[in-house]
Amino acid sequence: MSPLAGRPRRVLFAVLLVSGFANGAAAAGSSPGDDGKVTDFTLANGMEVVVIPDHRAPIVTHMVWYKVGSADEPPGKSGIAHFFEHLMFKATTNHKAGEFDAAVSAIGGNNNAFTSYDYTCFYETVPAQALREMMDFEADRMRNLVLDDKTVATERDVILEERRSRIDNNPNAVLDEELDATLWQNQPYRIPVIGWMQEMQQLNRTDARAFYDRYYRPNNAVLVVAGDVEPDDVKALAQDTFGKLARGPDLPARIRPVEPEQNTKRTVTLSDARVGVPSFTTQWVVPSYRTAKPGEAEALALLAEILGGGSRSRLYQELVVKKGIAASAGASYQGNMLDATNFAVYGAPRGAATLGEVETALDAEVARIGRDGVTADELEKAKNRLVRSMIFARDQQQAMGNIYGSTLAVGGTVADVEEWPARIRKVTADEVKAAAARYLVFDRSATGYLMPKTQAGN
Amino acid sequence: MSPLAGRPRRVLFAVLLVSGFANGAAAAGSSPGDDGKVTDFTLANGMEVVVIPDHRAPIVTHMVWYKVGSADEPPGKSGIAHFFEHLMFKATTNHKAGEFDAAVSAIGGNNNAFTSYDYTCFYETVPAQALREMMDFEADRMRNLVLDDKTVATERDVILEERRSRIDNNPNAVLDEELDATLWQNQPYRIPVIGWMQEMQQLNRTDARAFYDRYYRPNNAVLVVAGDVEPDDVKALAQDTFGKLARGPDLPARIRPVEPEQNTKRTVTLSDARVGVPSFTTQWVVPSYRTAKPGEAEALALLAEILGGGSRSRLYQELVVKKGIAASAGASYQGNMLDATNFAVYGAPRGAATLGEVETALDAEVARIGRDGVTADELEKAKNRLVRSMIFARDQQQAMGNIYGSTLAVGGTVADVEEWPARIRKVTADEVKAAAARYLVFDRSATGYLMPKTQAGN
Numbered sequence: 001m002s003p004l005a006g007r008p009r010r011v012l013f014a015v016l017l018v019s020g021f022a023n024g025a026a027a028a029g030s031s032p033g034d035d036g037k038v039t040d041f042t043l044a045n046g047m048e049v050v051v052i053p054d055h056r057a058p059i060v061t062h063m064v065w066y067k068v069g070s071a072d073e074p075p076g077k078s079g080i081a082h083f084f085e086h087l088m089f090k091a092t093t094n095h096k097a098g099e100f101d102a103a104v105s106a107i108g109g110n111n112n113a114f115t116s117y118d119y120t121c122f123y124e125t126v127p128a129q130a131l132r133e134m135m136d137f138e139a140d141r142m143r144n145l146v147l148d149d150k151t152v153a154t155e156r157d158v159i160l161e162e163r164r165s166r167i168d169n170n171p172n173a174v175l176d177e178e179l180d181a182t183l184w185q186n187q188p189y190r191i192p193v194i195g196w197m198q199e200m201q202q203l204n205r206t207d208a209r210a211f212y213d214r215y216y217r218p219n220n221a222v223l224v225v226a227g228d229v230e231p232d233d234v235k236a237l238a239q240d241t242f243g244k245l246a247r248g249p250d251l252p253a254r255i256r257p258v259e260p261e262q263n264t265k266r267t268v269t270l271s272d273a274r275v276g277v278p279s280f281t282t283q284w285v286v287p288s289y290r291t292a293k294p295g296e297a298e299a300l301a302l303l304a305e306i307l308g309g310g311s312r313s314r315l316y317q318e319l320v321v322k323k324g325i326a327a328s329a330g331a332s333y334q335g336n337m338l339d340a341t342n343f344a345v346y347g348a349p350r351g352a353a354t355l356g357e358v359e360t361a362l363d364a365e366v367a368r369i370g371r372d373g374v375t376a377d378e379l380e381k382a383k384n385r386l387v388r389s390m391i392f393a394r395d396q397q398q399a400m401g402n403i404y405g406s407t408l409a410v411g412g413t414v415a416d417v418e419e420w421p422a423r424i425r426k427v428t429a430d431e432v433k434a435a436a437a438r439y440l441v442f443d444r445s446a447t448g449y450l451m452p453k454t455q456a457g458n
Numbered sequence: 459m460s461p462l463a464g465r466p467r468r469v470l471f472a473v474l475l476v477s478g479f480a481n482g483a484a485a486a487g488s489s490p491g492d493d494g495k496v497t498d499f500t501l502a503n504g505m506e507v508v509v510i511p512d513h514r515a516p517i518v519t520h521m522v523w524y525k526v527g528s529a530d531e532p533p534g535k536s537g538i539a540h541f542f543e544h545l546m547f548k549a550t551t552n553h554k555a556g557e558f559d560a561a562v563s564a565i566g567g568n569n570n571a572f573t574s575y576d577y578t579c580f581y582e583t584v585p586a587q588a589l590r591e592m593m594d595f596e597a598d599r600m601r602n603l604v605l606d607d608k609t610v611a612t613e614r615d616v617i618l619e620e621r622r623s624r625i626d627n628n629p630n631a632v633l634d635e636e637l638d639a640t641l642w643q644n645q646p647y648r649i650p651v652i653g654w655m656q657e658m659q660q661l662n663r664t665d666a667r668a669f670y671d672r673y674y675r676p677n678n679a680v681l682v683v684a685g686d687v688e689p690d691d692v693k694a695l696a697q698d699t700f701g702k703l704a705r706g707p708d709l710p711a712r713i714r715p716v717e718p719e720q721n722t723k724r725t726v727t728l729s730d731a732r733v734g735v736p737s738f739t740t741q742w743v744v745p746s747y748r749t750a751k752p753g754e755a756e757a758l759a760l761l762a763e764i765l766g767g768g769s770r771s772r773l774y775q776e777l778v779v780k781k782g783i784a785a786s787a788g789a790s791y792q793g794n795m796l797d798a799t800n801f802a803v804y805g806a807p808r809g810a811a812t813l814g815e816v817e818t819a820l821d822a823e824v825a826r827i828g829r830d831g832v833t834a835d836e837l838e839k840a841k842n843r844l845v846r847s848m849i850f851a852r853d854q855q856q857a858m859g860n861i862y863g864s865t866l867a868v869g870g871t872v873a874d875v876e877e878w879p880a881r882i883r884k885v886t887a888d889e890v891k892a893a894a895a896r897y898l899v900f901d902r903s904a905t906g907y908l909m910p911k912t913q914a915g916n
Contacts (some may be wrong), residue, residue, distance in 0.1 A: 073644075075533055076715040110483040178722040181643035185636065186654055188533075196644055196718040260654040267725045270899060385622040443729060 537653020
């Protein structure tokens with residue numbers, strides 16, 4: 001994988017499987033002879049380590065999660081967190097650019113990296129015996145990157161091209177950016193992960209050096225190892241590789257600007273000739289697992305699941321199946337964030353139906369669930385679906401790593417992950433109704449409309 | 459004037475007389491025996507000084523402009539610039555709280571202060587012989603404020619109450635805040651000058667001390683003295699008072715985050731039972747005098763004047779007089795800002811007319827001026843009105859001081875002020891049309907609607 005290849009293979013955002021699942025999973029990877037217990041410990045230099053046993057195959061997923069994302073960027077330096085997702089694949093004082101990638105490929109492994117608002121993650125899935133080699137490479141690039149002007153300039157061109165192709169050439173992505181900048185009045189989630197073009201263009205070696213020295217430190221990282229390994233072996237290897245790195249300066253608590261009280265209904269409309277079918281999404285600011293009162297985030301996860309979490313959901317059944325007016329309709333909740341997060345509903349018309357008809361029908365379902373609540377039966381089924389989604393995740397080593405890594409990277413614990421199914425089970429129908437009534441208020445919402453361009457006028 | 463009196467008499471924003479005028483004025487205060495020449499010089503410690511002679515009466519307006527406003531605040535510390543507008547009236551190591559105010563009152567003077575996005579200004583208008591005393595007081599509080607926990611906590615309660623009464627109890631002000639936060643996707647003008655409540659509540663002595671030590675320094679201030687004084691006397695007095703203060707650390711250039719390209723049409727709606735008549739405003743991001751290409755800001759000032767600068771404007775004549783559908787309609791341009799600024803149109807219905815009718819008619823006038831341009835006659839009359847507004851300003855000592863002070867506080871020069879009438883005179887009808895066509899594009903605008911609350915809603 002070469003970020004210079006012009007078609008970057010890295011994904012910008014962490015994979016969030018389903019709305020509720022993103023924050024939780026049952027104990028992982030059980031197999032005969034293994035109790036499946038997840039182990040966590042901290043190295044002397046402050047690096048957290050999580051070991052998730054999974055002995056079904058002789059492979060291992062090795063992930064380093066840095067507790068820094070786009071929402072941690074200094075003002076005017078948007079894009080620098082994601083820039084490091086690229087720069088980390090360049091030369092170090094010990095390895096040429098591309099050597100790490102080549103080493104992974106040579107043993108039949110795969111590797112990648114992604115950046116989100118709250119973290120940046122680098123991972124490899126390789127034969128278990130290559131774990132030590134992966135740790136050597138990752139520990140090396142944590143501190144030994146060569147950040148010279150040429151590397152910075154070259155890779156900056158790559159991220160600028162990435163922005164052009166992924167965002168600026170994509171009306172939906174442009175709308176999403178401006179909807180985020182509207183929904184969030186103060187919190188840094190308003191700024192795109194990839195960065196604003198005019199700020200990305202100015203990123204330089206001095207910025208990169210300062211960011212690297214501040215955040216790419218063992219005491220700001222979480223190591224997640226999932227696979228055919230023993231905790232004691234992982235500990236010894238980690239101590240022998242990452243453990244040799246000096247602890248960096250203590251970082252202040254991640255206290256960022258938060259949202260003021262919102263009082264208005266906002267709309268953001270993008271009309272573009274490239275749009276065929278119109279679509280819309282309405283979003284609200286809601287608590288995340290980290291900011292919510294006990295049980296409230298779990299209620300929001302269930303609300304999203306019941307309202308629009310798939311083909312069994314109310315929105316799908318009512319708008320797509322029964323009324324037949326929508327090509328798509330659903331809801332989502334991004335619970336696993338450091339700060340307050342968003343709850344979204346979305347829809348698009350089908351056939352002769354208009355966007356307005358779909359929005360009216362969707363809004364009616366949102367109003368109904370806040371007014372009348374949910375039934376015991378649909379709540380039970382939604383709980384089963386969410387909890388079951390975790391069981392499926394046990395089949396996916398990287399998915400398990402993502403769940404633990406992303407939770408720890410935003411300040412959560414292994415226990416938070418493991419107790420999540422029980423917390424979901426405890427939610428009552430009244431709590432789901434209360435969450436809908438409290439948060440899904442149209443007078444305090446932001447709606448994005450993606451519309452075909454029908455005429456020239458302004 | 460006591461900021462503890464519960465009804466603060468300070469104004470939050472600088473007085474901007476008319477849209478074009480805010481950035482310019484002819485040479486000031488001529489009188490027999492005086493050539494009216496404005497003098498400017500810099501003290502050895504970096505403090506800029508402007509002297510505007512005005513010998514018509516034995517009074518003087520003494521202003522200290524600090525080159526720091528709300529747009530310079532650190533992330534999460536919104537409101538701290540305005541907080542200092544209050545704290546500066548508290549005790550220093552040499553004077554008790556209230557002494558300065560009492561001294562001004564005792565000699566029949568008046569004083570006040572205001573905070574804007576780009577600067578904070580403190581001024582006194584007093585008998586000319588009191589100038590030295592004013593300088594002593596101002597120089598004292600520039601460096602000798604007593605910032606203890608009690609003072610900070612007490613005055614913080616005052617600004618919190620100010621926010622409640624001025625913003626939170628005023629639907630129009632709440633809408634304005636959220637419209638600003640929507641129009642501006644990145645630039646700090648998106649954050650209210652008074653601050654977000656949740657951040658104001660957290661402001662503490664440590665924040666205040668850091669802000670004071672960074673920004674309240676002679677090399678970050680502009681002294682403006684307008685009135686019955688001689689430049690040499692002002693220089694001697696300034697040197698003997700402010701000149702004794704040590705230069706502070708060099709501050710970096712005021713380079714703040716700027717706007718990305720905007721691609722969407724946005725709306726912000728506040729429905730409130732306290733609203734009687736609905737109203738709306740549509741705003742666009744446009745260049746300021748500091749960021750525009752030569753002549754473009756002047757063209758925007760004339761565009762605002764022709765489109766909606768008063769009762770002779772197109773909007774007023776068409777919507778209020780001719781169609782009779784609007785109670786108000788107009789346009790404004792805030793040119794004198796450090797970064798890109800906003801251009802606004804606004805209107806409200808009258809009688810049986812609806813808000814929609816007013817908006818449709820107003821939008822048609824905006825489209826027409828971008829399509830068909832302006833006539834030579836209306837351009838000439840608008841130039842005359844703008845330039846004449848400066849001549850009127852020569853009658854107002856504080857107004858003259860505001861013009862020079864605000865211009866220098868955002869990095870302009872005395873020449874910028876004095877050459878403004880000539881720059882206005884140079885603008886062509888084609889340039890006005892081009893400005894309208896380029897910037898007043900509804901697909902890249904933000905509109906705020908203030909609506910009566912007609913039903914309970916959701």
